[in-house]
Amino acid sequence: MAKKKKKDPISAAIEKTIKKSVSSVTKPIDKAMKTAVTAVTKPIMQIIKYFKCGINKIINLPKCIIFYIFDIIIGTYFIFWSLIASLIPGLKDLGKIIWKSLQMLDKYIYKFTGIHIIRYSRSILKRCYLC
Numbered sequence: 756m757a758k759k760k761k762k763d764p765i766s767a768a769i770e771k772t773i774k775k776s777v778s779s780v781t782k783p784i785d786k787a788m789k790t791a792v793t794a795v796t797k798p799i800m801q802i803i804k805y806f807k808c809g810i811n812k813i814i815n816l817p818k819c820i821i822f823y824i825f826d827i828i829i830g831t832y833f834i835f836w837s838l839i840a841s842l843i844p845g846l847k848d849l850g851k852i853i854w855k856s857l858q859m860l861d862k863y864i865y866k867f868t869g870i871h872i873i874r875y876s877r878s879i880l881k882r883c884y885l886c
Contacts, residue, residue, distance in 0.1 A: 808886035819883035822875065 812819075840846040861873045870876075875884070 804886070811886070812883075815882050819879075822879060822883050 836846075836850060840850055857873050861871055865871050
């Protein structure tokens with residue numbers, strides 16, 4: 756077996772100093788490279804994510820179209836209600852009372868059945884509205 760040669764203290768100190776110097780130069784370069792790579796890849800990954808989401812929405816369109824139509828009908832109703840309520844101030848308060856009553860009824864029904872009446876279930880939200 757060959758024995759390892761011991762380095763003399765001067766060459767060991769020089770080697771340590773050189774490694775330290777090289778490390779102090781390469782660390783900022785490594786950090787800059789990681790930052791640059793992240794700056795390039797992050798937007799690309801976002802674009803890919805939105806593309807996949809768009810494809811997923813197109814695939815799920817037949818299953819979700821009824822919910823989209825329902826949202827359009829309800830949204831149109833609320834626009835007209837808001838216009839009428841802005842002309843007749845008492846209707847705004849009536850609308851708030853009705854909404855609070857519906858929320859209480861929704862909590863009560865959900866407590867016993869597990870079904871919401873004024874919002875969609877998580878599965879519908881995930882499939883039709885969220886990415």
